[in-house]
Amino acid sequence: MTDNTSRVLKDLMDEISSTSPMTMGYPVSKGFDFSEVFPFLKYPLNNVGDPFIPSTYTVGSRELEKEVIEFFSRLFRAEEDNWWGYVTNGGSEGNLYGLYLARELYPKAIVYYSEATHYSVQKNLHLLNMPNIAIRSQASGEIDYDDLEKTISINRQMPVIILANIGTTMTEARDDVAKMKTIFKHLAIQHHYIHVDGALSGSYAAFLEPRPAFDFEDGADSIAISGHKFFGSPIPCGMVIAKKNHRDRIARSIDYIGSLDTTISGSRNGHTPLFLWYMISKLGIEGLKQRTMDCLDVAAYAESALKQVEPLVWRNPAALTVNIPKPGEELIKKWQLASGKEWAHIICMPGMQKTQIDDFVKDLELHKAWQCALAG
C-alpha cells in the first residue's frame, strides 16, 4: 500500500518537475522561495468571513490578510479610509465580486466589456444575470472607445457598468480607465461603475512608466488581481479591493461566525494570504518594481530575438506578453504556448530565463525552415 502511494506521488512529482520548465505561454512565475511559509500548512487556517471583522474562529491569518489588502489599496491609490477587500480564490472570483457589488448598487445597469475579455467574465455575468453588451476591440486588444461611446449613448438612460481589462489574456492590452471617465462626462452619465480586471497585469501596472490609467484615482470602483500569476503563490489565489462604501451596501452580520458575510465563499483559505504577505514583506515596493523591470527586460529580449526568425512578432507597450503567428501544434504542445485562432504567445513571467528564450527561438527557427522546405 505505502509503496504504491509513494510511487504514484513520485511519478507525479517527476512529471511536474520535468514539464514545469517548458511552460512559456501561461502566466506562472517561478523561482521565488516560499519555503519559510510551508510549515503553516500543518495548521487548518481559515479566514472565514470578512477579514476586517474578527471571527470567533481564530486559527487564521486575518491580520496579515489585512496588511496585504492595505498594501494594495495604497498602491492602487484608494481614497484614505475608503478601501476594503479580501484575498480571493483567484482573479475570476475577484471579477465576480466586483460585478456583484456593481449590480447591488445599480440593479438596472448594463455591463460593457471588450470582446478581448477573459472567458470567465461571460460566465460571471450569466451567474449574476446581468444584461451585457460586448464592445469591439482594436487590433492591439484594447477596447475601441468609439464603439464604447456609441453603444453607451444608445442606452444612455441606463446606469453603466464597465469591466475594464488591465492586461487582456491574449495580448496583455490595457484599457484606459481615464478615457472611460471622459466618455461618462461627454454623455452626462450619472450612474456608473468601473470594475478593473487586473488579473494579469494589475499586479505590476503600478510599477510601469508611464503608469497606465487603471486605479482608484483614475476612476476605478473595484480592482481584481490574481495572486498566482505575477506573485507566484503556489496555491491559486487573488485579491479584490473595492471602495469601502460600496461593500457596506451588501454587509450582513452572521451570529454563527461572529463576523460579516461579505465574501463569496464562507470558509476562506488562510494560507494564501501568507504567501502574498511574505512576498510583499520580503520584496517591498522596490523589490516588486525590480521584479517587473527584470521581466520587461526578458520580454524585450524575446521580442527582438523572435522577430529575427518571424518578422510578424509584436508586443504591446510595456507588456510581458510577446505575440507570435500561431505555429504548428507540435511547438504549441512542447512549449505550452497559449493560442487563439491565428496568434499564439509567450509570457515572460518572473523566473523565465533568456536561455529558455534562446532554446525556444532555435526551435521556432527549425520549425520555420521545415515549413519552408515542405512548401517547396
Ligand SMILES: *Cc1c(COP(=O)(O)O)cnc(C)c1O
Ligand atoms: C487569468 C485571468 C483571469 C482569471 O483569473 P484566475 O486567477 O485564473 O481566476 C481573468 N482575467 C484575466 C485577464 C486573466 O488573465
